[in-house]
Amino acid sequence: MYGVVDCNNFYASCERIFQPKLEKLPVVVLSNNDGCIISRSKEVKQLGVQMGSAAFKYKDLFKRYNVQVFSANFPLYADISSRIMKTVAEFVPELEIYSIDEAFFTLNGWSKEYIVEQSQKLHSAILKRIGMPVSIGISDTKTLSKAANEIAKTIESYKGVCIINSEPQRISLLKSLEVGDIWGIGRQLESRLNSLGIYNAYQLTCCDDNWIQKELTISGLKTVMELRGTSCIELESIHPAKKSIISSKSFGHKVTALHELEESVSSFTARAAEKLREEHEVASTIHVTITTNFYRQQDKQYYNVATSVLPWPTNYSPTLIETALKGLKRIYKPGYNYKKAVITLSGLVSEDIVQGNLFHSTDSSKVERKLMNVMDTLNNEWGSGTLQYAAEGIAKSWRGKSENRSQRFTTKWGELPVVK
Amino acid sequence: MQVTHVFSSTEFPSLSFPLYTSPVSAGFPSPADDFADTKLDLNDYLVKHPAATFFVRASGDSMIDAGIHSEDILIVDRSLEAQNGSIIIAVLNGELTVKRLQKKEKRIYLLAENTAYKPIEVTEDEDFLIWGVVTSVIHKVQ
Numbered sequence: 001m002y003g004v005v006d007c008n009n010f011y012a013s014c015e016r017i018f019q020p021k022l023e024k025l026p027v028v029v030l031s032n033n034d035g036c037i038i039s040r041s042k043e044v045k046q047l048g049v050q051m052g053s054a055a056f057k058y059k060d061l062f063k064r065y066n067v068q069v070f071s072a073n074f075p076l077y078a079d080i081s082s083r084i085m086k087t088v089a090e091f092v093p094e095l096e097i098y099s100i101d102e103a104f105f106t107l108n109g110w111s112k113e114y115i116v117e118q119s120q121k122l123h124s125a126i127l128k129r130i131g132m133p134v135s136i137g138i139s140d141t142k143t144l145s146k147a148a149n150e151i152a153k154t155i156e157s158y159k160g161v162c163i164i165n166s167e168p169q170r171i172s173l174l175k176s177l178e179v180g181d182i183w184g185i186g187r188q189l190e191s192r193l194n195s196l197g198i199y200n201a202y203q204l205t206c207c208d209d210n211w212i213q214k215e216l217t218i219s220g221l222k223t224v225m226e227l228r229g230t231s232c233i234e235l236e237s238i239h240p241a242k243k244s245i246i247s248s249k250s251f252g253h254k255v256t257a258l259h260e261l262e263e264s265v266s267s268f269t270a271r272a273a274e275k276l277r278e279e280h281e282v283a284s285t286i287h288v289t290i291t292t293n294f295y296r297q298q299d300k301q302y303y304n305v306a307t308s309v310l311p312w313p314t315n316y317s318p319t320l321i322e323t324a325l326k327g328l329k330r331i332y333k334p335g336y337n338y339k340k341a342v343i344t345l346s347g348l349v350s351e352d353i354v355q356g357n358l359f360h361s362t363d364s365s366k367v368e369r370k371l372m373n374v375m376d377t378l379n380n381e382w383g384s385g386t387l388q389y390a391a392e393g394i395a396k397s398w399r400g401k402s403e404n405r406s407q408r409f410t411t412k413w414g415e416l417p418v419v420k
Numbered sequence: 421m422q423v424t425h426v427f428s429s430t431e432f433p434s435l436s437f438p439l440y441t442s443p444v445s446a447g448f449p450s451p452a453d454d455f456a457d458t459k460l461d462l463n464d465y466l467v468k469h470p471a472a473t474f475f476v477r478a479s480g481d482s483m484i485d486a487g488i489h490s491e492d493i494l495i496v497d498r499s500l501e502a503q504n505g506s507i508i509i510a511v512l513n514g515e516l517t518v519k520r521l522q523k524k525e526k527r528i529y530l531l532a533e534n535t536a537y538k539p540i541e542v543t544e545d546e547d548f549l550i551w552g553v554v555t556s557v558i559h560k561v562q
Binding site: 020023024083335409419 | 458469470471472474475476477478479480482493494498499509511514515516517518549551
């Protein structure tokens with residue numbers, strides 16, 4: 001059995017943890033430079049605000065509905081992410097960090113009753129201990145657990161946990177799942193499948209295997225097999241959705257010293273960076289996980305993860321290695337038999353789209369071209385009056401405009417939450 | 421406690437004593453004694469549940485009689501269940517506050533530790549949540 005846990009509206013929910021008056025207000029979080037929307041609370045989604053769109057398009061709407069606007073606070077988000085992963089690790093034998101707010105886990109050998117009990121406990125624990133609402137989906141395969149997770153997230157009566165472990169449930173789930181929402185399929189293939197009369201996941205599972213492999217490649221066939229209930233994508237294997245890259249190793253011998261972990265972390269990071277470059281992608285977040293052997297309960301247990309959001313997405317090995325090693329230093333504790341180290345690179349985007357910090361390119365002509373494109377687009381779309389605002393906004397971003405960033409409540413002594 | 425003797429620093433050369441992690445017993449030595457040289461880490465002493473522990477800064481004097489001064493850092497463990505008498509961080513009407521929890525019959529009160537402040541009764545219609553339990557106070561004397 002596999003499970004996936006992910007946070008509801010992660011960045012917006014993080015802002016609510018230390019500012020409880022936000023609980024009842026609509027909240028939106030903007031990217032670096034306050035450019036685009038990267039997280040919306042439920043209320044903001046209901047207003048029709050689109051994810052990823054330019055923030056100032058909604059300036060008036062935000063004012064009208066008293067939407068609380070925050071600049072991204074990545075040190076806070078990364079710290080909350082680590083805490084969530086650590087909490088998950090207390091409940092499950094093995095987990096795989098998939099992104100800053102999502103993780104897969106295994107539940108092998110657990111009885112049905114125990115699965116229900118533990119998943120509800122995990123949901124409550126994350127809400128109580130960290131103040132983060134999450135959704136948990138559990139099923140026989142990763143792909144099905146992702147679909148179950150969607151149900152848990154959208155249908156309130158599930159109270160955040162959806163377990164699909166019977167045939168009738170599986171079939172009913174697949175019939176209600178659009179092909180475009182299948183993990184690993186996505187919108188590009190959706191129109192092609194729709195044109196062939198395939199609209200939901202159930203219909204897709206009824207197709208011929210050879211045809212599937214031809215149309216959707218072997219990766220697509222694996223996805224379909226998983227939808228049918230046969231697991232073929234294990235923890236830490238390559239994903240059809242390719243949202244993260246993992247490089248890890250279980251140590252054959254007892255590893256206790258920092259320098260040995262440093263060597264491993266450096267080489268894993270270099271390897272992961274290579275894979276990134278092969279895919280022509282850059283990563284925005286790096287997670288370093290070190291863990292003892294969960295199955296050797298006689299050993300003192302330790303699980304920790306250092307999550308760092310990079311100032312700009314990159315696939316440059318020295319930057320990634322430096323960040324990884326800094327993270328390792330933060331979490332390393334002497335006196336434990338470490339079994340495994342894992343490097344996860346998440347928040348992957350194509351090399352061409354450098355989100356946020358336009359100005360970090362070493363090729364200044366490329367930057368200028370991008371800048372001119374942006375200004376032209378804005379000018380055309382919103383009239384020449386907007387050009388001035390846009391130019392001002394972009395110029396400010398050179399100095400890292402973060403007008404409304406909340407305090408770094410968990411990583412800076414001078415910015416702790418205040419209680420009276 | 422009396423100060424009985426003051427030594428100057430030259431009389432005491434620095435000596436590190438390993439901290440034994442297991443009590444000395446008359447049987448076989450424990451393999452865990454490989455890790456005898458553990459440095460004292462305040463995190464181990466103060467933070468039992470790292471993932472669920474947060475630091476907050478106290479403001480004002482409402483809890484002065486409990487030893488909480490303005491600017492002190494409070495260590496808050498959100499994994500603990502608050503009991504009657506626990507010092508808690510609560511959310512009351514959208515604000516974080518530190519008070520002593522009192523549960524009397526079915527009623528909940530938030531008590532200050534300062535005679536200048538009246539107890540607050542938390543009524544059902546009020547927006548109230550127990551955020552976490554305060555386990556330690558860090559008060560700097562210098």
